[in-house]
Amino acid sequence: MIVVKRLAALGVAVGLIVGALFARDRWIEGDDSGDNRADAASVLVCASELAAICNQVAADYPEVTVRADNVGDSLTDLDDDELWFTFTPFPEIITQTRERSRLPERIYTTVPVASSNVVLVAFPDRTAVLAGTCGDPVAWRCLGEQAGNDWSDIGGDPTWRDVRPAFAPLSSGIGRLGVASAVSGYFGDAPINPNDPSFTSWARPLARAVPTTALSSGTAIATIEVRPSSLDVAVGAASELSANGSARFAVTSVSMNTRVDLVLATPSGVGAPSGLAAALTTASLAAGWLAPGATGATGDPPDANTVLVTSQVWEDLT
Amino acid sequence: MSYRPQVAIASLLIAAAFLAACGGSSDESGPGDEFGDPGDCTVVDMAVSSEKIALLTQLADDFNGSDEAQIDSGCVFVRPYSKASGGAAQLIVDGWPDPEINGVQPVIWSPAASGWGNIVNERLGRVAAPAGTPFMLTPLVIAMPQPMAEALGWPDTPIGFADIVELANNPEGWASVGHPEWGPFRLGKTNPNFSTSGLNFTIAQYYAATGKSSGLTVEDLQRPEVQQFATDVESAVVHYGDITMTFLNNWFATDVRGTSLTYASAVAVEEKSVIDYNLGNPDGELAIGEVPREPRVPLVAIYPSEGTLYSDNPFIILDAEWVSDDERTAAKLFEEFVQRPENQEKVLAFGFRPNNPTVPLADPVSLANGVDPNQPTAELEVPSPEVLVQVLDAWAEQRKEARVLLVLDVSGSMGELASSGGTKLDLAKDAAITALDDFKSTDDVGLWVFTTDLFGTPDPNYSELVPVSEIGEQGGALEDAIGGQFPQNGTPLFYVASAAYAEMLADYDPTKINAIVFLTDGVNDDGDIRDDDQQFTDLINQLQAGSEGATSRPVRVFTISYGDDADTVTLKAIAQATTAAHYDASNPATINRVFTAVISNF
Numbered sequence: 001m002i003v004v005k006r007l008a009a010l011g012v013a014v015g016l017i018v019g020a021l022f023a024r025d026r027w028i029e030g031d032d033s034g035d036n037r038a039d040a041a042s043v044l045v046c047a048s049e050l051a052a053i054c055n056q057v058a059a060d061y062p063e064v065t066v067r068a069d070n071v072g073d074s075l076t077d078l079d080d081d082e083l084w085f086t087f088t089p090f091p092e093i094i095t096q097t098r099e100r101s102r103l104p105e106r107i108y109t110t111v112p113v114a115s116s117n118v119v120l121v122a123f124p125d126r127t128a129v130l131a132g133t134c135g136d137p138v139a140w141r142c143l144g145e146q147a148g149n150d151w152s153d154i155g156g157d158p159t160w161r162d163v164r165p166a167f168a169p170l171s172s173g174i175g176r177l178g179v180a181s182a183v184s185g186y187f188g189d190a191p192i193n194p195n196d197p198s199f200t201s202w203a204r205p206l207a208r209a210v211p212t213t214a215l216s217s218g219t220a221i222a223t224i225e226v227r228p229s230s231l232d233v234a235v236g237a238a239s240e241l242s243a244n245g246s247a248r249f250a251v252t253s254v255s256m257n258t259r260v261d262l263v264l265a266t267p268s269g270v271g272a273p274s275g276l277a278a279a280l281t282t283a284s285l286a287a288g289w290l291a292p293g294a295t296g297a298t299g300d301p302p303d304a305n306t307v308l309v310t311s312q313v314w315e316d317l318t
Numbered sequence: 319m320s321y322r323p324q325v326a327i328a329s330l331l332i333a334a335a336f337l338a339a340c341g342g343s344s345d346e347s348g349p350g351d352e353f354g355d356p357g358d359c360t361v362v363d364m365a366v367s368s369e370k371i372a373l374l375t376q377l378a379d380d381f382n383g384s385d386e387a388q389i390d391s392g393c394v395f396v397r398p399y400s401k402a403s404g405g406a407a408q409l410i411v412d413g414w415p416d417p418e419i420n421g422v423q424p425v426i427w428s429p430a431a432s433g434w435g436n437i438v439n440e441r442l443g444r445v446a447a448p449a450g451t452p453f454m455l456t457p458l459v460i461a462m463p464q465p466m467a468e469a470l471g472w473p474d475t476p477i478g479f480a481d482i483v484e485l486a487n488n489p490e491g492w493a494s495v496g497h498p499e500w501g502p503f504r505l506g507k508t509n510p511n512f513s514t515s516g517l518n519f520t521i522a523q524y525y526a527a528t529g530k531s532s533g534l535t536v537e538d539l540q541r542p543e544v545q546q547f548a549t550d551v552e553s554a555v556v557h558y559g560d561i562t563m564t565f566l567n568n569w570f571a572t573d574v575r576g577t578s579l580t581y582a583s584a585v586a587v588e589e590k591s592v593i594d595y596n597l598g599n600p601d602g603e604l605a606i607g608e609v610p611r612e613p614r615v616p617l618v619a620i621y622p623s624e625g626t627l628y629s630d631n632p633f634i635i636l637d638a639e640w641v642s643d644d645e646r647t648a649a650k651l652f653e654e655f656v657q658r659p660e661n662q663e664k665v666l667a668f669g670f671r672p673n674n675p676t677v678p679l680a681d682p683v684s685l686a687n688g689v690d691p692n693q694p695t696a697e698l699e700v701p702s703p704e705v706l707v708q709v710l711d712a713w714a715e716q717r718k719e720a721r722v723l724l725v726l727d728v729s730g731s732m733g734e735l736a737s738s739g740g741t742k743l744d745l746a747k748d749a750a751i752t753a754l755d756d757f758k759s760t761d762d763v764g765l766w767v768f769t770t771d772l773f774g775t776p777d778p779n780y781s782e783l784v785p786v787s788e789i790g791e792q793g794g795a796l797e798d799a800i801g802g803q804f805p806q807n808g809t810p811l812f813y814v815a816s817a818a819y820a821e822m823l824a825d826y827d828p829t830k831i832n833a834i835v836f837l838t839d840g841v842n843d844d845g846d847i848r849d850d851d852q853q854f855t856d857l858i859n860q861l862q863a864g865s866e867g868a869t870s871r872p873v874r875v876f877t878i879s880y881g882d883d884a885d886t887v888t889l890k891a892i893a894q895a896t897t898a899a900h901y902d903a904s905n906p907a908t909i910n911r912v913f914t915a916v917i918s919n920f
Binding site for chain 1: 432449451452455457531625626628630654671672673674675676678679693694695696697699700
């Protein structure tokens with residue numbers, strides 16, 4: 001009888017060990033998302049602006065296929081089992097959009113990776129002139145009112161010609177967040193009203209000052225670094241500016257302080273490879289982004305509704 | 319028949335792209351053997367504009383030998399080859415026919431500027447050339463010999479298109495700024511139907527005429543003062559052509575003789591070309607055995623004060639029926655490779671501006687090489703496709719007129735069969751007749767044919783079949799005369815070249831481009847080889863004497879080597895002596911394309 005009991009106890013012990021090992025392999029080591037019932041994902045989709053960061057970590061995850069796509073494309077094309085390295089609140093936008101379209105539910109769990117803020121980047125002389133007229137932080141309303149006017153009207157050099165602010169394309173996450181900041185900044189505490197004629201008059205020259213086709217490096221900040229003659233004031237994330245660019249350009253805050261959060265989004269039912277979020281954070285910090293929760297990144301990211309509404313407004317304007 | 323008639327906008331676009339498709343004979347090729355055997359790798363052929371073929375060759379070599387080219391199913395093998403942007407655009411629209419003549423059907427296309435992709439998509443009515451990611455930049459500049467730029471106040475005084483026009487229209491020319499020894503102001507610009515530099519310069523001159531930097535409209539182009547401004551700019555043009563390298567090579571050759579200041583005063587080129595020139599490599603590609611030599615008179619880049627345009631060199635993975643999914647996936651690996659910082663450093667080393675912000679702009683984009691990394695400070699907006707087409711249409715009317723003598727070899731060897739079944743002369747006649755349509759109706763065009771022992775002509779070595787006169791009045795006569803030719807006797811090359819030159823010089827018209835198009839398939843053969851060397855020396859001396867100096871009356875001799883047996887060395891020398899260009903039609907099947915490229919000079 002004692003032998004039987006011992007054998008039974010041994011069997012239980014082996015079962016517990018096997019169970020523990022199984023649980024570790026399946027739910028603990030393969031988890032950055034908190035979903036502890038999932039299979040590890042094999043595809044990581046990165047927002048195009050973040051492709052260089054993804055490339056830094058790709059070698060350490062040979063089992064994961066890394067692909068760069070515009071956020072605008074990913075919003076409709078992302079598969080159920082793909083991880084997404086993107087910006088807040090785009091995972092939530094997918095969830096909301098699918099719900100409204102009566103598509104099968106898709107819920108993402110997001111892990112904060114890094115942060116920055118929406119800012120303006122310009123040559124120091126232009127930044128000084130702009131601050132003299134529009135304040136520091138620069139008021140969005142004022143910047144929009146100056147778009148397309150001569151710099152000399154506000155005390156700038158006549159050879160600078162027109163004030164040309166530029167946003168990244170709406171196909172990009174940075175572009176949508178910059179636009180959300182600008183439109184929110186115009187309305188302030190009031191609800192966003194895209195049909196307000198005063199708003200339309202304000203926004204048209206701002207949206208059209210620089211065609212996105214002129215942004216040969218993808219975003220406004222990347223373009224002003226390599227081709228500064230194509231625009232005057234680049235709207236984007238402060239962390240986009242390279243070390244070389246930091247020495248040449250000035251960075252200014254804007255009146256609607258908007259945080260840019262990078263997140264690793266994991267769809268329910270899928271697990272992220274162990275340590276992936278941490279690796280992305282390390283690579284992001286090396287690329288100039290700030291750690292999540294760092295004091296340098298202030299304000300809040302826009303919510304999903306704000307980004308949806310402001311992106312639609314901007315698309316109509318351009 | 320009509321010559322350069324008013325045509326519908328759409329027709330012009332098609333014609334323009336067709337002309338471009340046929341151009342660039344001197345710089346085009348398919349992938350060569352230098353890339354070696356790709357084995358079982360996925361081959362990715364890449365058509366690139368000529369100015370960056372050396373860079374892309376190196377990048378492809380580096381990629382093919384790297385781990386990045388290894389994929390689960392094997393490997394990727396990239397093969398770039400040179401193709402003029404406008405030419406490739408038309409070939410894509412046409413489904414890229416005749417790969418043995420036009421080069422293999424590419425998976426990747428990198429024209430000099432994104433606008434060419436827009437033209438392809440507009441013409442096809444679908445997106446065959448998706449917006450490609452630019453991977454390097456270079457702005458359009460006005461290259462000038464440094465002493466000339468200094469005479470205009472460079473580097474302290476901004477110089478713009480308006481200054482160029484003022485000088486070009488001043489009857490005193492350079493004497494107006496204290497340099498009569500430089501003669502009139504002479505401008506070099508390429509044909510905008512073929513060349514991105516030519517297209518961008520033409521857009522820029524219209525902007526300068528309107529005082530705008532964006533929002534150019536069709537109505538703007540129709541204003542009389544804008545048209546006059548453009549006509550004034552064109553009046554200073556030396557000649558046109560399909561590639562800027564013709565001007566740079568000629569400048570470099572005259573620099574050796576100390577006469578570069580009287581060849582051209584300014585040429586519209588990409589900034590990268592100024593760097594190449596000053597580093598002693600005017601066409602950006604060193605031939606085997608060629609050693610770079612710094613010019614005696616360096617060039618400097620003028621960034622027009624009105625603003626300029628960029629060549630952005632997009633990396634386009636074509637959406638064409640000949641591109642497979644595997645090739646598309648493989649191409650993306652190379653796209654990612656060229657954007658890497660270490661490869662963007664190579665972009666910089668070749669004189670382009672990197673498109674990756676992590677690679678700072680540095681030497682060779684530096685003042686030491688005649689360019690300013692802090693310029694340009696202003697840009698001009700690329701016009702809408704509708705306006706762009708109108709720009710080309712307007713240019714066709716406002717460009718400088720030409721006075722051209724066609725000189726065709728009708729010696730016995732022209733009766734040899736070409737691969738197509740007809741004789742070489744048959745092909746040449748067809749090509750010449752087709753090329754007549756490329757002239758402006760007010761251009762003057764005449765025709766000589768030459769061979770030995772002609773009967774019933776004042777000179778037994780050549781016959782003037784149609785005197786030089788307005789082609790709109792005598793197009794039919796030219797067609798008939800060309801069509802009636804047949805192979806005859808010997809090839810008095812030197813004698814006839816000299817006589818044709820003397821004839822054109824005697825009636826030189828300073829308001830037009832004066833030129834000879836000289837086609838031959840053989841070597842000098844006038845029955846007496848004893849005086850050949852002396853004849854050649856005398857000819858070159860005659861041509862150089864007439865082409866150099868402040869008061870020269872340049873008659874440019876554009877030569878065509880036709881077939882395998884043509885005396886290419888001699889024909890190159892003749893072209894060089896008159897600062898013109900030589901064209902290679904060693905494969906008779908290419909003669910149509912070559913003729914079109916030659917006529918692009920006018």
